[in-house]
Amino acid sequence: MTTTNTVMPYDEALARFEPVIGLETHVELGTASKMFCGCPTSFGAPPNTHVCPVCLALPGALPVANDKAIESTIRIGLALNCTIAEWCRFARKNYFYPDMPKNYQISQYDEPLCTNGYLDVEVDGRTVRIEIERVHLEEDTGKSTHMGGATGRIQGADYSIVDYNRAGIPLVEIVTKPVEGTDRLAPEVAKAYVTELRELMRSLGVSDVRMEEGSLRCDVNVSLMPRGTTAWGTRTETKNVNSLRSVERAVHGEIERQAAILAEGGRIIQETRHFHEDTGATTPGRSKEEAQDYRYFPEPDLLPIAPTPEWVEELRSELPEPPTVRRRRLQAEWGVSDLDMAAMHNADAFTLVEATVTAGVPAADARKWWMGELARRANESGTALADLPITPEQIARVVALVASGALNDKLARQVLEGVLAGEGSPDEVVEARGLRIVSDEGELSSIIDQVLTANADAADKVRSGKIAAVGALVGGVMKASRGKADAGRARELILERLGVSE
Amino acid sequence: MSAITRDEVAHLARLSRLALADTELDHYAAQLDVIIGAVARVAEVATDDIPPSSHALPLTNVYRPDEVRRCLTPEQALAAAPAVQDSRFRVPRILGEEA
Numbered sequence A: 001m002t003t004t005n006t007v008m009p010y011d012e013a014l015a016r017f018e019p020v021i022g023l024e025t026h027v028e029l030g031t032a033s034k035m036f037c038g039c040p041t042s043f044g045a046p047p048n049t050h051v052c053p054v055c056l057a058l059p060g061a062l063p064v065a066n067d068k069a070i071e072s073t074i075r076i077g078l079a080l081n082c083t084i085a086e087w088c089r090f091a092r093k094n095y096f097y098p099d100m101p102k103n104y105q106i107s108q109y110d111e112p113l114c115t116n117g118y119l120d121v122e123v124d125g126r127t128v129r130i131e132i133e134r135v136h137l138e139e140d141t142g143k144s145t146h147m148g149g150a151t152g153r154i155q156g157a158d159y160s161i162v163d164y165n166r167a168g169i170p171l172v173e174i175v176t177k178p179v180e181g182t183d184r185l186a187p188e189v190a191k192a193y194v195t196e197l198r199e200l201m202r203s204l205g206v207s208d209v210r211m212e213e214g215s216l217r218c219d220v221n222v223s224l225m226p227r228g229t230t231a232w233g234t235r236t237e238t239k240n241v242n243s244l245r246s247v248e249r250a251v252h253g254e255i256e257r258q259a260a261i262l263a264e265g266g267r268i269i270q271e272t273r274h275f276h277e278d279t280g281a282t283t284p285g286r287s288k289e290e291a292q293d294y295r296y297f298p299e300p301d302l303l304p305i306a307p308t309p310e311w312v313e314e315l316r317s318e319l320p321e322p323p324t325v326r327r328r329r330l331q332a333e334w335g336v337s338d339l340d341m342a343a344m345h346n347a348d349a350f351t352l353v354e355a356t357v358t359a360g361v362p363a364a365d366a367r368k369w370w371m372g373e374l375a376r377r378a379n380e381s382g383t384a385l386a387d388l389p390i391t392p393e394q395i396a397r398v399v400a401l402v403a404s405g406a407l408n409d410k411l412a413r414q415v416l417e418g419v420l421a422g423e424g425s426p427d428e429v430v431e432a433r434g435l436r437i438v439s440d441e442g443e444l445s446s447i448i449d450q451v452l453t454a455n456a457d458a459a460d461k462v463r464s465g466k467i468a469a470v471g472a473l474v475g476g477v478m479k480a481s482r483g484k485a486d487a488g489r490a491r492e493l494i495l496e497r498l499g500v501s502e
Numbered sequence B: 001m002s003a004i005t006r007d008e009v010a011h012l013a014r015l016s017r018l019a020l021a022d023t024e025l026d027h028y029a030a031q032l033d034v035i036i037g038a039v040a041r042v043a044e045v046a047t048d049d050i051p052p053s054s055h056a057l058p059l060t061n062v063y064r065p066d067e068v069r070r071c072l073t074p075e076q077a078l079a080a081a082p083a084v085q086d087s088r089f090r091v092p093r094i095l096g097e098e099a
């Protein structure tokens, strides 16, 4: 086994080699019940509470396919421009591993439900077409926890304990064809593809596609070939890539690692590698040099799937607007530049901004808050924007308070801070923290009096016609009111008090 | 001569984790012999121009509606497990130590 840990710097690696990438993505469908039984699919239930004789493979239990899962898979295939099979079967994938109590996984083998599609993604201002090899339906596995070892990994563990709640949840596997010609953009293309795929799943409403909960999982294949050659190199498959940023890092890291090995005259071993979120490094897993024989055969317990052309056409006609088209339409509606669109897309803020606009906020305000204050807070706390504990409706309320003059931007930021800290709704935070703008003229007047007394020089300048000096006085009022004064009204009152008009 | 030996039936039983008594081994050896004979006859007529069939019934599209049904309780689910820990099925070591 090659154990070298050296890497070749990315630029040098790209100067010498050309990457070919491929992606296998698993999407857990958001059906109410499992693929072949009526157990619920909700995340986070106590262990082995979502199990029944079918998903535990008790003797005599028989599976029946979930119609919604079949429909969702066909819709995914159609949205990916695939051909839908007129007739296909489930297959048994036999393997000896305790994450499936049957000792096989019901999957599809040589007869996938959807084949030969594509998804266009935009990277760096150009469109890259990612060809889809196949989309098939299978069942998810149980979750094993490895006990007794030092690392929590399967190697060195004394024994394992298994929770089958996840076993049997419908899982769609989407496999790309090898993607050539992306050159140094390969990591970004991989990330853009998964991002776009996730948007597509969301728009179809077939999955909640939460990478951190594992409802969208990605395996990344990378191989290198020396520049000037055309034969693909040996590929590795990096598993466990559970965030969009990690998809990019995994491709980047694997290019650097493989380049170093090849440059030293070594050879790449066809193997599974595990991605580590903390370091961004990969470590070797199972070797695939000897192909594992899964002894696939048609699943005798389930009848063939034969979607009628009428049904497929009906599903096609009901597909939602594709995310790329939707983005272009909204970009025009919002009057946003390409650069700002890309920034929103990269920050994963687009859907949030859209939902906030739907909640009644002008597009410019929605974008300002999500890409400014909220992005900053998400960044500080190391959470995804979408996971901030604040809703588009709450932001709409804050924006409405600003529009009505009850809050200024500075106070609005404090309200958002309170909402994020779990202090309640925007109105509750305003009340509890006493954040309303001081619009009481009496209170404002007394603050102005204090400020004018304390800043007699500036007051004199204004009286003598140097109106620019009023800024310092307004600043003093804002400071004295701890930001709660209405700055515009304060300015008017100060000028009036000093007998100056503009 | 029979197509399957008594020893082979014992081996199959072990692989299937079935405890069979001596009399049962004889009983199943005879039954399996008949089954293997039947399969052999099918294999004789199955030529390349006959597509293999996977399902005996001419049915397709048999689905169930996406509805949640009652599950087993964890106690029921784990009742037959040889070992249990933290409401989970406890299974022996999966992989040995790797270098």
Ligand SMILES: [Zn+2]
Binding pocket: A034, A037, A038, A039, A050, A051, A052, A053, A054, A055, A056, A168
């Ligand atoms: Zn079940």
